[in-house]
Amino acid sequence: MLNKVFIIGRLTGDPVITYLPSGTPVVEFTLAYNRRYKNQNGEFQEESHFFDVKAYGKMAEDWATRFSKGYLVLVEGRLSQEKWEKEGKKFSKVRIIAENVRLINRPKGAELQAEEEEEVPPIEEEIEKLGKEEEKPFTDEEDEIPF
Template sequence: MNLNKVFILGNVTRQPEVKALPSGQSVTSFGLATNRFYTDNTGTKKQDAEFHNVVAFGKLADICSRYLNKGSLVFIEGRLKTRSWQSLSGSKQYRTEVIANNIQLGPRSTAGTAAPMMEESKSEEIPIIEENYSPRPNENPDTSINETPDQPKENDDLQEDEINVSQIPF
């Protein structure tokens, strides 16, 4: 069994660049930086930055190009893909990229910059955006997440075989 799955949380390092494939499908690429904090042998706290190339296709590419800016905090779920090509000098070049399947946008900044805010009082709910997202036909965008339109209604005249949801202890 094999698994190629990546979860990465970081800040966008360069403004997303949008292109179109010959088929007309959108493709967006951008850089993402992550930090690793550790303590070395001498007890000194250190930090290493790692830079990743991220690619998104289709509707997800359009969303990335529209909502991500340099400095934006973003959570990416995807897979690794290594491309290779022949350079002009004749040497073979390789590039490993994260192909995004889902993204979760970080909190919006109210100061007009893309830097992430850590104040919980000003952060908004973070939407999850999937690569193959399309609204359901009867989906109402004004419906709150906490609303449950299909909740069972309580019935005082229950038959003996039926279970009353309000009597379940959890």
């Protein structure tokens, strides 16, 4: 089954890094996305959406030091649903597990870090590459739908 997400948005705060008992780094941040559309009266409206993002491993540690509040990034990843129970009530949350994060733009006044001084390809090239990835065709032999 296909579970792939691409989203462009701004970090709402600095990434927070923690470590699992195994020593694996985990970074978490929230991404804000603004959707602009025309309503029934032809007037432009804007609504904001916020997505929690989590990443694991060495790359997560790098992202925690390279990105901060206000940075515009492209996140490539997958959706994951976390479920838990508290005081007899069931809760769930869907978040993005990042597999890749690309810098698109820094906020005004943000200083370059030494690693960021390398040339970053234009985002249009990255988006074009994403559209060319081949997907495995669906067959009846795959798992049944889980609902």
